[in-house]
Amino acid sequence: MSLIVMKFGGSSVGTPERMQRVAKRIIENRQAGNRVVVVVSAMGDTTDDLIDQSKLLNPNPPAREMDMLLTTGEQISVALLSMTIHQLGHHAVSLTGWQAGIRTDAVHSKAKITDIRTDRMIKELDAGHIVIVAGFQGMSEDGDITTLGRGGSDTTAVALAAAVKADVCEIYTDVDGIYSTDPRVVKCARKLDEISYDEMLELAHLGAAVLHPRAVEYAKHYNVKLVVRSSFTYNEGTSVKEEVTMEQGAVVRGIAFDKNVARISILGVPDLPGVLATVFGALANNGVDVDIIVQSGVQDGTADFSFTLSLDDKDKAVAVIENLHGELPYNKVTSEENLVKVSIVGAGMVSNPGVAATMFAAISGLGISIKMVSTSEIRLSCVIDAEPLQDVVRALHTAYGLDTAEQAFVGGPQDRR
Amino acid sequence: MSLIVMKFGGSSVGTPERMQRVAKRIIENRQAGNRVVVVVSAMGDTTDDLIDQSKLLNPNPPAREMDMLLTTGEQISVALLSMTIHQLGHHAVSLTGWQAGIRTDAVHSKAKITDIRTDRMIKELDAGHIVIVAGFQGMSEDGDITTLGRGGSDTTAVALAAAVKADVCEIYTDVDGIYSTDPRVVKCARKLDEISYDEMLELAHLGAAVLHPRAVEYAKHYNVKLVVRSSFTYNEGTSVKEEVTMEQGAVVRGIAFDKNVARISILGVPDLPGVLATVFGALANNGVDVDIIVQSGVQDGTADFSFTLSLDDKDKAVAVIENLHGELPYNKVTSEENLVKVSIVGAGMVSNPGVAATMFAAISGLGISIKMVSTSEIRLSCVIDAEPLQDVVRALHTAYGLDTAEQAFVGGPQDRR
Numbered sequence: 127m128s129l130i131v132m133k134f135g136g137s138s139v140g141t142p143e144r145m146q147r148v149a150k151r152i153i154e155n156r157q158a159g160n161r162v163v164v165v166v167s168a169m170g171d172t173t174d175d176l177i178d179q180s181k182l183l184n185p186n187p188p189a190r191e192m193d194m195l196l197t198t199g200e201q202i203s204v205a206l207l208s209m210t211i212h213q214l215g216h217h218a219v220s221l222t223g224w225q226a227g228i229r230t231d232a233v234h235s236k237a238k239i240t241d242i243r244t245d246r247m248i249k250e251l252d253a254g255h256i257v258i259v260a261g262f263q264g265m266s267e268d269g270d271i272t273t274l275g276r277g278g279s280d281t282t283a284v285a286l287a288a289a290v291k292a293d294v295c296e297i298y299t300d301v302d303g304i305y306s307t308d309p310r311v312v313k314c315a316r317k318l319d320e321i322s323y324d325e326m327l328e329l330a331h332l333g334a335a336v337l338h339p340r341a342v343e344y345a346k347h348y349n350v351k352l353v354v355r356s357s358f359t360y361n362e363g364t365s366v367k368e369e370v371t372m373e374q375g376a377v378v379r380g381i382a383f384d385k386n387v388a389r390i391s392i393l394g395v396p397d398l399p400g401v402l403a404t405v406f407g408a409l410a411n412n413g414v415d416v417d418i419i420v421q422s423g424v425q426d427g428t429a430d431f432s433f434t435l436s437l438d439d440k441d442k443a444v445a446v447i448e449n450l451h452g453e454l455p456y457n458k459v460t461s462e463e464n465l466v467k468v469s470i471v472g473a474g475m476v477s478n479p480g481v482a483a484t485m486f487a488a489i490s491g492l493g494i495s496i497k498m499v500s501t502s503e504i505r506l507s508c509v510i511d512a513e514p515l516q517d518v519v520r521a522l523h524t525a526y527g528l529d530t531a532e533q534a535f536v537g538g539p540q541d542r543r
Numbered sequence: 544m545s546l547i548v549m550k551f552g553g554s555s556v557g558t559p560e561r562m563q564r565v566a567k568r569i570i571e572n573r574q575a576g577n578r579v580v581v582v583v584s585a586m587g588d589t590t591d592d593l594i595d596q597s598k599l600l601n602p603n604p605p606a607r608e609m610d611m612l613l614t615t616g617e618q619i620s621v622a623l624l625s626m627t628i629h630q631l632g633h634h635a636v637s638l639t640g641w642q643a644g645i646r647t648d649a650v651h652s653k654a655k656i657t658d659i660r661t662d663r664m665i666k667e668l669d670a671g672h673i674v675i676v677a678g679f680q681g682m683s684e685d686g687d688i689t690t691l692g693r694g695g696s697d698t699t700a701v702a703l704a705a706a707v708k709a710d711v712c713e714i715y716t717d718v719d720g721i722y723s724t725d726p727r728v729v730k731c732a733r734k735l736d737e738i739s740y741d742e743m744l745e746l747a748h749l750g751a752a753v754l755h756p757r758a759v760e761y762a763k764h765y766n767v768k769l770v771v772r773s774s775f776t777y778n779e780g781t782s783v784k785e786e787v788t789m790e791q792g793a794v795v796r797g798i799a800f801d802k803n804v805a806r807i808s809i810l811g812v813p814d815l816p817g818v819l820a821t822v823f824g825a826l827a828n829n830g831v832d833v834d835i836i837v838q839s840g841v842q843d844g845t846a847d848f849s850f851t852l853s854l855d856d857k858d859k860a861v862a863v864i865e866n867l868h869g870e871l872p873y874n875k876v877t878s879e880e881n882l883v884k885v886s887i888v889g890a891g892m893v894s895n896p897g898v899a900a901t902m903f904a905a906i907s908g909l910g911i912s913i914k915m916v917s918t919s920e921i922r923l924s925c926v927i928d929a930e931p932l933q934d935v936v937r938a939l940h941t942a943y944g945l946d947t948a949e950q951a952f953v954g955g956p957q958d959r960r
Contacts (some may be wrong), residue, residue, distance in 0.1 A: 142599045176619070182559045183623055184630035191629070194637050195622035198615035202593070205612035206600055212608070213601035220611050225686055246686065269642055269663065 128293040129251075130155055133165040133261065133283035137300055138357040139203055140170035148357060149210040151298075152256060156216060161251045163290060164218075164258045165283040166207055168199025189234035193263075193273045197223070200260035200279070208258050218256040221246065223263030224271065228282065230264035236275035237264060242289035251290075259286060277338020284341045288348035295350050298357035299336055303364035304329065306528040307381040311519050314529040320365045321379060326352075328471040328505045329382050342366065377474040377481055378526040381519055384467045387417075387509065388440040389497070391432040392447060394457025397424045402431075404454055405447065412446050414439045417467070418500040418509065428457070434498060434509055437463060465497070466515045469507040470522060476503045488525045492517055545710040546668075547572055550582040550678065550700035554717055555774040556620055557587035565774060566627040568715075569673060573633060578668045580707060581675045582700040583624055585616025606651035610680075610690045614640070617677035617696070625675050635673040638663065640680030641688065645699065647681035653692035654681060659706035668707075676703060694755020701758045705765035712767050715774035716753055720781035721746065723945040724798040728936050731946040737782045738796060743769075745888040745922045746799050759783065794891040794898055795943040798936055804834075804882045804926065805857040806914070808849040809864060811874025814841045819848075821871055822864065829863050831856045834884070835917040835926065845874070851915060851926055854880060882914070883932045886924040887939060893920045905942040909934055 132152060139145045156162050176195050180187050187195075204220035211218035227243030250257045261279025264272050274281050280297060287295035301309075304326065306316040321329075323346035330339040336354055345352050345366065355363025395401055402421075409416055414435060421431040435443055440461055447459050468489075475481045485506055489496055498509040510518060523529055549569060556562045573579050593612050597604050604612075621637035628635035644660030667674045678696025681689050691698050697714060704712035718726075721743065723733040738746075740763035747756040753771055762769050762783065772780025812818055819836075826833060831852060838848040852860055857878055864876050885906075892898045902923055906913055915926040927935060940946055 145600060179619075180623060180626055183562060184626035187626040188629055191622050191625045191635075191637055194625070194639075195619060198618045198622075201615045201618070202596075202612060205608050205615075206597060208608045208611070209597055209601040209604040212605055220608055222611075222688075225688075271639075271642075 127159050127161065129161040129163070129290060131163045131165065131283050131287040131290070131292045131295040132298060133279060133296065134167070134298045134357060135279065135300075136167040136169055136172070136203075138298055139166060139207060144357075145169075145207060145210050146214075148298075149207060149214055151357065152211060152218075153214055153216050156256055162256050163247060163251070163286055163292065164207070164256065165261045165279055165286060166200060166203040166258060167261045167279040168196075169203050169206075172199040172202065190270060193234045193271050196273055197260070197263040197271050200262055204258045204260045208256075211256055211258075216256060217254065218258055219250045220258045220260075221250075222260050223282070224265035226257075226259040226286070228259075228264035228285070230266055230272045230274070232266040232268060232270065232272065234270070234272055237266070237272035239264060239274070239281070239285050242285060244289050247286075247290060277340050280338045280341035281344055284344045284348070284350050284352070287350045288344070292350070294353055295345070296353045296355060296363075297337060297341075298355060300356065300358065301336060301354075302356045302359060302361050303354050304336060304366070304380070306379065307519055307523055308383070311383075311516050312381075312523045312529075315523070316528050316530045317361075318364045318379060319362070320367065320371060322473055323366060323368060324504055325379050325471050325473055326366045328469070328502070329380050337366070377478045378470045378472040378528070379474075380471045381522050381526070381528070382469045382471060383515060383519060384469075385512065385515070386437045387434050387465045387467050388437045389432055389434050389462040389465055389509065390440065390443055390447070391430060391460045391462075392456050392458075393430045393460065394428045395431065396455060397427050397429050401454065404450065408446050408450055409435075409443055412442060414443045414446065418498050418507070420498050432498065434465070434467065464512045465509055466512045467507050467509050468515070468518055468522065469505050470526065471505050473504050475506065482506055484525055485522065488521045489518055492521060494518060544576050544578065546578040546580070546707060548580045548582065548700050548704040548707070548709045548712040549715060550696060550713065551584070551715045551774060552696065552717070553584040553586055553589070553620075555715055556583060556624060561774075562586075562624060562627050563631075565715075566624060566631055568774065569624075569628060569635075570631055570633050573673055579673050580664060580668070580703055580709065581624070581673065582678045582696055582703060583617065583620040583675060584678050584696040585613075586620050586623075589616040589619065607687060610651045610688050613690055614677070614680040614688050617679055621675045621677045625673075628673055628675075633673060634671065635675050636667045637675045637677070638667075639677050640699070641682035643674075643676040643703070645676075645681035645702070647683055647689045647691070649683040649685060649687065649689065651687070651689055654683070654689035656681060656691070656698070656702050659702060661706050664703075664707060694757050697755045697758035698761055701761045701765070701767050701769070704767045705761070709767070711770055712762070713770045713772060713780075714754060714758075715772060717773065717775065718753060718771075719773045719776060719778050720771050721753060721783070721797070723796065724936055724940055725800070728800075728933050729798075729940045729946075732940065733945050733947045734778075735781050735796060736779070737784065737788060739890055740783060740785060741921055742796050742888050742890055743783045745886070745919070746797050754783070794895045795887045795889040795945070796891075797888045798939050798943070798945070799886045799888060800932060800936060801884045801886075802929065802932070803854045804851050804884050805854045806849055806851050806879040806882055806926065807857065807860055807864070808847060808877045808879075809873050809875075810847045810877065811845045812848065813872060814844055814846050818871065821867065825863050825867055826852075826860055829859060831860045831863065835915050835924070837915050849915065851882070851884065881929045882926055883929045884924050884926050885932070885935055885939065886922050887943065888922050890921050892923065899923055901942050902939060905938045906935055909938060911935060 208218040208220040229241040230237035261282040303317045309315040326342050352366035353363050417434045419433040496508045500507045625635040625637040646658040647654035678699040720734045726732040769783035770780045834851045836850040913925045917924045
């Protein structure tokens with residue numbers, strides 16, 4: 127008898143039919159003799175609808191009250207899912223975050239889990255009940271309702287799996303698993319059987335929206351075995367775990383890309399100590415995260431430097447830098463949109479020196495210039511113009527031997543292609 | 544400085560404009576130097592929408608899960624109302640039932656309040672915050688979310704008022720107060736300045752849907768001063784309290800009516816001990832409440848008897864009685880719809896013997912026959928055909944000197960007449 131945590135996202139329970147399919151899936155696991163804890167997100171557009179309602183009344187509401195509002199979305203999901211399971215003749219108990227014992231700090235809208243008191247869950251599991259927990263939420267020491275922020279339900283699932291010592295944490299989604307790249311871009315993308323936490327982290331950070339990086343970090347830290355699989359098929363999915371079998375020749379495991387990229391350049395900055403600290407300190411204080419930073423050589427005592435950041439933050443960042451003009455006598459600030467970051471990820475890269483050369487050759491072979499480069503031990507990223515993105519991803523996918531003969535199956539009924 | 548509990552129903556907060564008006568109303572009370580606790584119901588159709596959603600998945604869901612589902616309606620209301628108050632520059636804190644310390648028994652869907660732990664509310668009030676509590680809900684000893692059933696938000700308001708020793712509990716609604724009868728029927732209905740708990744209880748039970756009887760009972764028990772008033776006007780409303788000033792000549796204070804009435808007659812029942820107990824015991828076991836019971840004289844060893852009940856329960860009651868035919872050899876069962884119960888209510892009735900005669904004379908003066916009669920110390924009810932109801936209510940209203948010169952104003956913007 128195993129203890130299994132199953133997590134379903136909002137689109138998996140977005141209609142009565144989907145809710146029923148999810149309920150059957152859960153019951154199958156229970157009938158196989160397993161103890162089952164389920165984590166659910168808010169259905170479909172519930173969260174967006176609640177945000178829209180609140181905007182009409184307060185464009186900038188207190189985070190505490192926003193948490194109070196948004197957590198109702200998951201509470202509705204768990205109650206309805208539990209009712210559906212009862213209708214199918216099985217006993218389920220829905221629990222809010224606080225009822226499931228999820229204690230957090232008091233940082234509303236992005237709280238961190240501090241502790242999980244599993245008594246109630248264990249009591250229900252011991253009674254043979256299916257336990258259904260509202261994702262994304264917890265309770266602070268003061269008894270206030272908190273939310274875990276983006277990717278919160280994934281994090282809830284992993285944290286519960288760690289707390290109850292689950293054998294596996296299954297993340298159900300509308301794709302079949304983790305792919306070597308986005309199958310909407312490369313039809314012969316390869317579904318991965320296994321991937322390591324570190325590789326998954328790089329892919330997650332780079333825009334493969336299947337699993338939230340924070341949940342992956344949590345899983346790595348507590349050594350929780352994750353399986354990403356489809357709620358629409360019985361295919362095996364992708365295991366995310368510490369040690370993975372190295373597939374033959376598969377030095378690069380996946381190709382990720384991020385379209386939400388802008389570049390800002392500051393030209394003619396005096397070459398003095400502390401200049402970078404001034405700029406990036408000011409950006410950090412304003413909540414702007416910077417990704418790749420490149421500084422050109424010094425000429426006539428001044429330097430140019432450029433950095434990439436999220437497109438959404440571009441205007442704010444330019445304003446911050448213009449505000450610095452008093453203390454930082456640069457020449458001018460320019461910015462650029464319509465960029466993408468393409469990355470190859472694989473734990474085997476560090477010991478295979480030819481990997482970078484293959485990437486540069488594939489891109490320049492298409493006549494495309496590389497604007498910026500950044501590396502980690504298991505990742506190599508290039509910033510290029512947005513327009514040739516598809517050609518570049520396909521060329522890289524082929525160059526690293528990732529193409530499969532069959533076409534990828536991705537998505538639920540709504541986007542089966 | 545007073546401590547005021549203000550309760551707003553779902554229609555008072557059903558649109559952003561109404562929510563803002565309610566927020567301003569609350570802020571005015573706070574700015575006048577009062578400590579303010581607010582109780583809110585779910586907005587507009589929220590509860591019905593949630594019930595509809597659940598029906599699709601389970602026509603007969605467990606009460607515990609239904610409570611989990613429905614309590615989100617009030618949680619949404621309190622969060623949005625708090626945000627609205629913040630937007631207007633004041634500090635509010637929304638609390639769910641369990642956060643407000645409302646403890647109940649574990650009878651889901653109709654829980655009773657057992658205890659209110661006021662620490663959190665008092666802490667927030669001491670900090671100068673407006674406290675906004677979700678109506679209709681509480682928490683059982685086991686940590687499950689419960690609901691108080693029909694009229695639940697009124698009960699929450701009165702119970703909180705008793706627990707925090709509020710000076711007054713104001714029930715805001717879409718009418719101006721308690722009227723001598725339904726102003727939609729009698730245009731010159733009189734708004735009452737005061738009414739006693741007992742009179743209000745009779746009126747509430749008799750279909751004046753403004754205040755739930757349970758909340759009135761609670762208020763009487765804890766001697767909480769209630770004021771029923773409009774959320775759309777600044778008119779004074781109606782005070783509900785123990786001792787009321789007897790208005791000159793106003794022996795009858797109000798005229799109520801109930802259209803949800805059916806009559807069942809059982810004919811030719813053997814005149815044996817225990818017959819009534821058999822019938823009404825079986826009905827009670829099936830959840831059917833009986834109102835007026837009349838037994839005819841015994842003839843040839845058999846009797847006829849009739850009783851009234853809620854129209855909704857008629858078919859069920861007939862089935863129950865037909866099931867009894869084995870042990871109770873009656874002749875036949877008949878039932879009748881299209882009836883109404885008209886009642887006069889007033890604490891002065893008991894010491895004014897002419898009151899009943901006036902009622903009978905007014906009704907028979909219209910050529911209408913009275914089918915059944917029932918009395919209490921402060922009430923006299925007649926069951927008549929439904930069709931002449933309006934004429935009867937108008938005639939009684941005039942006969943007891945209740946007409947005013949001015950026309951009643953009732954209702955919010957949506958039904959101003």
